[in-house]
Amino acid sequence: xxxxxxxxxxxxxxxxxxxxxxxxxxxxxxxxxxxxxxxxxxxxxxxxxxxxxxxxxxxxxxxxxxxxxxxxxxxxxxxxxxxxxxxxxxxxxxxxxxxxxxxxxxxxxxxxxxxxxxxxxxxxxxxxxxxxxxxxxxxxxxxxxxxxxxxxxxxxxxxxxxxxxxxxxxxxxxxxxxxxxxxxxxxxxxxxxxxxxxxxxxxxxxxxxxxxxxxxxxxxxxxxxxxxxxxxxxxxxxxxxxxxxxxxxxxxxxxxxxxxxxxxxxxxxxxxxxxxxxxxxxxxxxxxxxxxxxxxxxxxxxxxxxxxxxxxxxxxxxxxxxxxxxxxxxxxxxxxxxxxxxxxxxxxxxxxxxxxxxxxxxxxxxxxxxxxxxxxxxxxxxxxxxxxxxxxxxxxxxxxxxxxxxxxxxxxxxxxxxxxxxxxxxxxxxxxxxxxxxxxxxxxxxxxxxxxxxxxx
Amino acid sequence: xxxxxxxxxxxxxxxxxxxxxxxxxxxxxxxxxxxxxxxxxxxxxxxxxxxxxxxxxxxxxxxxxxxxxxxxxxxxxxxxxxxxxxxxxxxxxxxxxxxxxxxxxxxxxxxxxxxxxxxxxxxxxxxxxxxxxxxxxxxxx
Numbered sequence: 001x002x003x004x005x006x007x008x009x010x011x012x013x014x015x016x017x018x019x020x021x022x023x024x025x026x027x028x029x030x031x032x033x034x035x036x037x038x039x040x041x042x043x044x045x046x047x048x049x050x051x052x053x054x055x056x057x058x059x060x061x062x063x064x065x066x067x068x069x070x071x072x073x074x075x076x077x078x079x080x081x082x083x084x085x086x087x088x089x090x091x092x093x094x095x096x097x098x099x100x101x102x103x104x105x106x107x108x109x110x111x112x113x114x115x116x117x118x119x120x121x122x123x124x125x126x127x128x129x130x131x132x133x134x135x136x137x138x139x140x141x142x143x144x145x146x147x148x149x150x151x152x153x154x155x156x157x158x159x160x161x162x163x164x165x166x167x168x169x170x171x172x173x174x175x176x177x178x179x180x181x182x183x184x185x186x187x188x189x190x191x192x193x194x195x196x197x198x199x200x201x202x203x204x205x206x207x208x209x210x211x212x213x214x215x216x217x218x219x220x221x222x223x224x225x226x227x228x229x230x231x232x233x234x235x236x237x238x239x240x241x242x243x244x245x246x247x248x249x250x251x252x253x254x255x256x257x258x259x260x261x262x263x264x265x266x267x268x269x270x271x272x273x274x275x276x277x278x279x280x281x282x283x284x285x286x287x288x289x290x291x292x293x294x295x296x297x298x299x300x301x302x303x304x305x306x307x308x309x310x311x312x313x314x315x316x317x318x319x320x321x322x323x324x325x326x327x328x329x330x331x332x333x334x335x336x337x338x339x340x341x342x343x344x345x346x347x348x349x350x351x352x353x354x355x356x357x358x359x360x361x362x363x364x365x366x367x368x369x370x371x372x373x374x375x376x377x378x379x380x381x382x383x384x385x386x387x388x389x390x391x392x393x394x395x396x397x398x399x400x401x402x403x404x405x406x407x408x409x410x411x412x413x414x415x416x417x418x419x420x421x422x423x424x425x426x427x428x429x430x431x432x433x434x435x436x437x438x439x440x441x442x443x444x445x446x447x448x449x450x451x452x453x454x455x456x457x
Numbered sequence: 458x459x460x461x462x463x464x465x466x467x468x469x470x471x472x473x474x475x476x477x478x479x480x481x482x483x484x485x486x487x488x489x490x491x492x493x494x495x496x497x498x499x500x501x502x503x504x505x506x507x508x509x510x511x512x513x514x515x516x517x518x519x520x521x522x523x524x525x526x527x528x529x530x531x532x533x534x535x536x537x538x539x540x541x542x543x544x545x546x547x548x549x550x551x552x553x554x555x556x557x558x559x560x561x562x563x564x565x566x567x568x569x570x571x572x573x574x575x576x577x578x579x580x581x582x583x584x585x586x587x588x589x590x591x592x593x594x595x596x597x598x
């Protein structure tokens with residue numbers, strides 16, 4: 001560790017992994033509810049489990065992004081963090097706010113939670129992924145602003161690199177677009193139109209800047225390739241990302257009441273969205289092939305390459321599958337969407353956070369890399385989780401194709417629940433594959449506790 | 458990439474391309490805002506619809522159902538439920554939950570008042586009449 005203040009990243013990463021475990025457990029509960037409908041009802045209704053599953057994902061990824069920024073920015077800026085104390089204070093604020101929110105989802109009915117938390121003051125709850133009570137949303141804003149202040153001040157005081165500028169831009173964008181979560185008009189079309197300014201402009205916009213910056217940082221470290229080369233690639237990739245992704249928002253505007261020209265804008269631009277992901281994969285492999293050093297942390301390189309491949313498959317290929325308006329007419333809001341969502345989030349954001357954790361955690365623990373034994377165990381977790389995610393996606397895609405056929409395309413369309421019964425075999429296979437994913441996650445956590453021959457940093 | 462294409466060129470293309478894309482997006486949004494009154498059924502928004510939407514949100518209906526295709530995929534699409542089932546069925550269905558049928562997916566009992574049920578039905582009528590470019594493909598949603 002070159003700068004003492006980088007150490008604040010460690011609790012952020014530990015919290016991220018802890019919440020990741022909880023997220024997957026709730027995923028398994030939901031998966032079982034898909035086939036055993038009354039499982040844990042009424043203690044944990046499906047919608048509560050789903051809020052916990054998706055909100056935990058968002059929160060732990062944010063922990064991961066913040067931890068990554070606290071680790072990277074001092075090194076990029078060649079300066080200590082502006083205020084490590086503020087970073088630690090915000091860690092506890094975010095953790096407590098997050099934990100209370102999850103407890104709230106599970107302990108009281110959602111309508112009661114809305115009443116207790118002041119939803120009547122400003123009605124923002126009950127929209128997908130933005131279910132957080134008002135105090136939580138306010139807490140997210142406070143934490144984000146304090147965090148941005150802290151890292152922006154650090155960057156301003158030190159060396160400015162392309163990676164730190166792009167990371168900052170992504171993080172500022174994240175905070176700014178979150179503000180649209182406070183806008184909730186009664187007009188459902190407007191509500192949905194601007195809801196996507198949080199959701200789409202996050203995951204297919206500014207988050208990808210963060211993803212690119214994290215990946216580029218790790219690639220510089222593990223390959224030793226010249227920064228100029230890597231940063232040039234990074235600019236090219238994120239240009240493609242935003243030029244396709246911003247107008248690509250239109251692929252959400254086909255069937256929610258917006259004008260029909262969005263079918264053209266959305267189809268054309270979002271059809272190009274796989275290109276930056278493909279470029280990212282080529283970039284990662286290219287840099288590793290041109291490496292100028294053999295970094296002892298082999299598993300971090302594996303995660304970096306995996307991010308490229310899996311994000312291309314999940315976000316790029318599975319996104320393209322249903323993004324064209326004539327296709328989306330039939331697939332919109334089916335298990336096809338769920339299939340895409342799972343592999344895209346895993347491949348892009350879960351894996352990039354695990355990449356930076358894999359690279360930096362050994363250094364934060366006082367060694368350049370983990371022992372070969374620990375790395376082999378971590379590699380096992382990489383393959384278990386990644387392969388099972390591929391199969392989860394394939395099974396959901398199978399379910400989705402049948403659902404589209406039976407419910408949407410048939411001359412004698414069947415009701416939703418009749419179709420769900422007919423495709424339950426796919427949900428069973430998805431659930432068992434989910435168990436394997438969870439085993440992979442347990443192996444991942446175990447890899448942190450495996451000792452062996454370690455080289456000091 | 459060759460040496461003639463430098464990092465600062467890449468950076469300038471990035472900032473230029475991003476600003477251009479975002480401005481184009483804003484222009485399309487401006488046009489959409491002006492075009493929406495003809496499509497979004499805003500004339501049907503009454504205090505009942507407003508309250509219905511609030512009930513929809515504060516009971517996290519989106520956590521199981523989709524509405525115009527967005528939400529969770531655990532329970533049926535409700536954007537067109539007014540056309541599929543009609544007002545009486547919707548009210549009776551909500552009141553009868555949970556079914557308690559073993560092994561079946563369960564919907565909680567929300568203890569709505571008659572007024573609440575009226576407003577929810579009004580909200581579903583409003584959503585069913587939004588111009589969604591003929592989506593969903595058929596009445597099953």
